[in-house]
Amino acid sequence: MRPLTRVVLAGEGGQGVQAVAEILAEAAYNEGKQALYIPNFGLEQRGGVSVAFIQVGDKRIGAPKFPKGDVVVALSGRAVLRTHQYSGPNTIYVYDSSFKLEHDDLPPEARRILSIPALEKAKELHPRVFNIVVMGAVLGFTNIVSYEAAKEALEKQLGYKFQKDPGLRDLNYRALDAGIELAREASKGEEVRYA
Amino acid sequence: MVEKPITGTKKAFMTGNEVVAWAALAAKADIMFGYPITPQNEIMHYWTRLAPKFNREFLQTEDEISAGFTVCGAVQAGKKAFTATAGPGNVLMQEPFGMAEGMRLPTVAIIQQRGGPSSGTVVYSQQEVTLTTYGGNGEGHRIVYSTSTHQELFDYVIKAFNTAWKYRFPTFVLGDGYQAKMREPLEIYDPEEKGIELVPAKPLVGLPGSIGDEREPAHLCNIYSLEEELYEVVLKLAQAYEAVAPEIVEWDEKMCDDAEIIVVSHGVVSRAAYDAVGILRDEGIKVGYFRPITLRPFPEKQLREAIKRSGAKKMLIAESSYGQLMRLVRQEIYGETIEIHGLLMPGLGIVDSDIVAKAKSLL
Amino acid sequence: MASVQPAMPKSWYLPSKPHKFCPGCGHGIVLKALGEVIDELDIQNRVVFGCDIGCSLLSWNFFAVDSTQTHHGRTTPVMVGMKRANPDLICVGYMGDGGGYSIGSQHVLNSAVRNEKVTLILVNNTNYAMTGGQLAPTTLPGQITETTPYGRDVAKTGYPTRGPEMLAAITTDGAYIARGTVAKFRQMKNFIKRAVQNQMEGNGFSFVECLSTCPTNWRTNARQTWDFLEDEMEAYFKVGELKSPFGKGEK
Numbered sequence: 001m002r003p004l005t006r007v008v009l010a011g012e013g014g015q016g017v018q019a020v021a022e023i024l025a026e027a028a029y030n031e032g033k034q035a036l037y038i039p040n041f042g043l044e045q046r047g048g049v050s051v052a053f054i055q056v057g058d059k060r061i062g063a064p065k066f067p068k069g070d071v072v073v074a075l076s077g078r079a080v081l082r083t084h085q086y087s088g089p090n091t092i093y094v095y096d097s098s099f100k101l102e103h104d105d106l107p108p109e110a111r112r113i114l115s116i117p118a119l120e121k122a123k124e125l126h127p128r129v130f131n132i133v134v135m136g137a138v139l140g141f142t143n144i145v146s147y148e149a150a151k152e153a154l155e156k157q158l159g160y161k162f163q164k165d166p167g168l169r170d171l172n173y174r175a176l177d178a179g180i181e182l183a184r185e186a187s188k189g190e191e192v193r194y195a
Numbered sequence: 196m197v198e199k200p201i202t203g204t205k206k207a208f209m210t211g212n213e214v215v216a217w218a219a220l221a222a223k224a225d226i227m228f229g230y231p232i233t234p235q236n237e238i239m240h241y242w243t244r245l246a247p248k249f250n251r252e253f254l255q256t257e258d259e260i261s262a263g264f265t266v267c268g269a270v271q272a273g274k275k276a277f278t279a280t281a282g283p284g285n286v287l288m289q290e291p292f293g294m295a296e297g298m299r300l301p302t303v304a305i306i307q308q309r310g311g312p313s314s315g316t317v318v319y320s321q322q323e324v325t326l327t328t329y330g331g332n333g334e335g336h337r338i339v340y341s342t343s344t345h346q347e348l349f350d351y352v353i354k355a356f357n358t359a360w361k362y363r364f365p366t367f368v369l370g371d372g373y374q375a376k377m378r379e380p381l382e383i384y385d386p387e388e389k390g391i392e393l394v395p396a397k398p399l400v401g402l403p404g405s406i407g408d409e410r411e412p413a414h415l416c417n418i419y420s421l422e423e424e425l426y427e428v429v430l431k432l433a434q435a436y437e438a439v440a441p442e443i444v445e446w447d448e449k450m451c452d453d454a455e456i457i458v459v460s461h462g463v464v465s466r467a468a469y470d471a472v473g474i475l476r477d478e479g480i481k482v483g484y485f486r487p488i489t490l491r492p493f494p495e496k497q498l499r500e501a502i503k504r505s506g507a508k509k510m511l512i513a514e515s516s517y518g519q520l521m522r523l524v525r526q527e528i529y530g531e532t533i534e535i536h537g538l539l540m541p542g543l544g545i546v547d548s549d550i551v552a553k554a555k556s557l558l
Numbered sequence: 559m560a561s562v563q564p565a566m567p568k569s570w571y572l573p574s575k576p577h578k579f580c581p582g583c584g585h586g587i588v589l590k591a592l593g594e595v596i597d598e599l600d601i602q603n604r605v606v607f608g609c610d611i612g613c614s615l616l617s618w619n620f621f622a623v624d625s626t627q628t629h630h631g632r633t634t635p636v637m638v639g640m641k642r643a644n645p646d647l648i649c650v651g652y653m654g655d656g657g658g659y660s661i662g663s664q665h666v667l668n669s670a671v672r673n674e675k676v677t678l679i680l681v682n683n684t685n686y687a688m689t690g691g692q693l694a695p696t697t698l699p700g701q702i703t704e705t706t707p708y709g710r711d712v713a714k715t716g717y718p719t720r721g722p723e724m725l726a727a728i729t730t731d732g733a734y735i736a737r738g739t740v741a742k743f744r745q746m747k748n749f750i751k752r753a754v755q756n757q758m759e760g761n762g763f764s765f766v767e768c769l770s771t772c773p774t775n776w777r778t779n780a781r782q783t784w785d786f787l788e789d790e791m792e793a794y795f796k797v798g799e800l801k802s803p804f805g806k807g808e809k
Contacts, residue, residue, distance in 0.1 A: 022378070029208040029380050038377035041234075043317060044616065045688060045774050046580040062470040064373045064463065065544040230661070231689040231705075232630075239692065240704045247708070255693050255705050255715070258631065258661035283629055314611060314629065 004057035005144050006066050008086045009134070011075030013050045016131030019157070021052030024135065027145040027153035028056040036061040049082045056144040071141045072107075075118075075134060080105055092141055094186070116182040122175065129175035136179020141187065150176065197250050204384040211374040214345050215279065215305050216241035217383050218352035223393055224303070225274040226252040228265040232284040233317035234372040235307040239279070259284040263291025266302045270295075271415070273398025275356055277303040281372070282311055285323050285330070292365050293331030297417040299432070301359035301366070301396075305352065308371040310542035319372035320542040321462055324519035327367050328491045334429060336436045338366040338443055339491040341461040345381040348374060353386050360394040362439050369490065371515075373463050373544065436492075446494035447486045450476060451501040454483025456554055457533075459498070460513045461487050461520055464545045468513055471550035482554055483507065490520075495527040502533050509557050513538040513550050567593025569602045571622040578616045582783055584740040584770025585613060588681055589620055591747035592650070595754055596623065605648045606640055608633045610657035613688045614681060617652060631662030634669050637676045648757055651678045656686050658767075659695035659719045666765075670725045673732060673762040677753045680721065680765070682795065683772040691775030695719035698794060703775075718794060722767050726800040732762030735801040739769035741788050742797065752804055761803050769795055 007024075011017040018039050025037035033056050040051040053069075055061045068088030074080040074095045087093045087107035095101070097115040106113055116137055122130035132154070139150055154172060155162070162169040200220040207217075215238045219227065227246070229239045243253050256262045262278045269276035280288055285306055295302045308323045310316030329335040338358055340351045351368050359366035387393060404410040419425045447465075450472060451457060460468040465486040475482040485501055487494050502510075510533050514520040521537050538545065538553040566575070570593050579585045596602055605623040609615050611630035618627040628636045637651040658666050658680040669676065685703050686692040692705040696718045700709040726735045734756040738746030746768055753764035769791050773783040 025378055036379045044578045063467040063546045064377045066546055231686045231692040233689055236689050243705045244707050
């Protein structure tokens with residue numbers, strides 16, 4: 001039986017953090033798992049750091065928010081500072097290699113701190129799929145849903161866009177695969193453990 | 196024939212606000228009146244999209260005072276009407292809810308608590324307990340359900356309409372911003388197919404029959420000339436309320452039989468409380484779980500019984516407010532000598548480790 | 559030789575910049591006009607700025623003037639109370655279409671009738687923006703919003719509110735009523751200046767509605783945004799001075 005996995009995703013508003021969180025939560029639900037996803041939300045419509053809290057497990061989930069994540073992924077420099085509080089002794093903390101961070105900018109506590117060249121990889125495909133690359137990375141680090149369920153949820157959420165432009169489907173799937181690969185690369189040397 | 200919004204039972208994964216809209220549809224609510232305020236806006240968004248398909252109505256009023264009074268008007272006309280609000284909107288609605296109390300109007304309102312006082316935050320709290328249970332200038336003759344899961348949100352919104360129309364007291368479903376915005380699985384269903392009878396609505400005005408010949412005109416009021424008149428009215432309200440309270444009251448308790456500490460919580464915090472009690476028990480610490488589901492009427496007898504049965508010396512009240520549940524509990528169990536401690540976190544979410552730590556500090 | 563305009567009004571509060579309004583929002587333009595007016599009239603130390611709930615609340619620390627954030631629709635009575643308590647203050651209330659024409663309408667209406675010596679600036683972007691884009695009193699017929707997903711049906715919800723017209727009809731001499739647009743900055747700024755001066759001269763109730771943009775909730779691109787503002791909104795909401803103690807104004 002798989003224990004509870006807690007994921008925090010944070011980025012600039014507009015980067016697609018909530019979209020990815022919703023897709024992952026839907027995928028988990030479709031697989032018959034217990035899933036709970038809650039966005040943070042503040043006053044402004046735009047701007048500000050967007051944070052998503054996702055929990056996936058087999059038993060009914062308790063409180064909607066949690067103090068420490070098993071995996072925390074920051075999609076922007078501001079998001080790194082904003083998510084220090086969610087990184088604890090068991091957290092795998094992930095940020096993009098393109099951020100210019102000082103040592104003090106990184107969270108003071110974590111099990112592992114990893115950087116992945118997600119932005120760079122996204123630029124090879126299309127900057128718009130950056131959040132899907134990150135989604136793939138989350139999959140790679142946590143295995144919270146199966147690859148098939150993730151693709152199915154992606155299809156369900158973005159299918160209407162793919163219909164208009166079939167090339168987008170291929171692009172998004174490649175982004176997903178790229179993200180999974182980035183996670184594997186970064187985790188090398190350590191078995192990806194469920195928290 | 197207009198089709199039903201839900202047939203059979205369906206699995207769903209949606210936000211709490213969406214759940215509320217579907218439940219109101221399933222309960223055959225006729226009309227919603229509302230005014231924008233975060234975090235309940237999406238209830239209106241879903242209702243306005245779905246309602247026309249099922250011949251239901253909607254009006255966005257000029258403010259919350261109007262939203263409450265338009266609901267009062269609609270129920271007097273014999274239609275199942277509801278509204279939803281939060282925070283300062285809830286404050287404004289106390290005037291119309293007061294009228295509903297005074298005139299026994301079956302209003303239904305969903306409250307998605309946000310931080311207070313004043314504009315506070317748009318996010319979350321449990322700081323509208325006092326307001327929702329005893330707001331307005333009445334004696335709190337209202338029914339308040341505090342939900343903790345999406346399944347309950349669905350179940351109790353449907354129940355709220357039945358409770359309101361059966362017992363004729365203003366009825367509330369007390370949620371919060373977390374429940375409003377989070378997504379989790381639930382099953383939505385058609386209540387009648389599940390054997391839940393929907394209490395019919397009845398008008399108080401526009402009644403059939405010609406006035407003078409066949410009936411007297413209806414003269415509804417909420418003001419009286421003499422103190423003695425009012426005294427009789429309020430006593431009658433109290434008697435009517437107290438007579439049905441035992442049928443309405445709901446609560447949940449676990450592991451209280453041998454508990455040394457009883458953890459009391461309501462709403463979404465009870466999820467963390469339940470997990471916390473499990474963790475403490477695994478460590479051999481004798482903790483019990485008590486959750487009022489109706490805050491009004493409060494399960495006072497049942498809480499006293501749990502205290503007596505367990506012989507617990509300490510109670511820990513966990514809430515996202517600065518003591519609103521605690522005040523309610525103290526009032527209800529006056530005379531009990533159990534020590535009452537609080538984990539009071541106004542406007543802040545509470546997780547299991549918070550409750551575990553606090554409980555351990557009481558040992 | 560014309561003096562160089564500063565990049566930012568002196569009465570703007572630097573630490574709260576860059577501000578929190580969305581890209582393409584008209585609030586920043588209205589607040590710039592107000593900032594320049596405060597500078598030009600040299601009243602930074604006498605102004606009290608009140609803001610409402612909604613996107614206007616993001617201006618709570620926008621200016622380097624004493625400011626107060628109120629409840630939804632209640633900016634008007636708070637400004638009235640302040641002015642009555644201390645008539646030396648120049649009370650400027652800032653609100654949206656909801657705060658002025660919906661929940662706050664009874665306050666605006668009654669303050670106008672009483673000829674309260676306050677200046678109210680109402681930003682009209684035809685929707686309740688901060689809460690996600692619901693119907694507003696000023697939403698145009700057929701316009702799609704979150705609570706009119708099939709378009710505003712005037713049979714059910716009436717026609718858009720024409721605030722300045724109503725206020726001009728119920729106010730007495732001494733009141734100043736105008737409607738400007740962020741598309742015509744100098745004219746709008748002039749209206750705001752006159753509205754503030756009207757208070758300073760002790761003449762009476764002063765009100766300026768400013769047509770503004772909300773591409774976020776209108777879901778429009780830059781071109782569509784300006785087209786909606788300049789063509790559709792201005793066709794329904796006529797720009798100009800409706801009442802002025804200063805004699806005939808610009809139309």
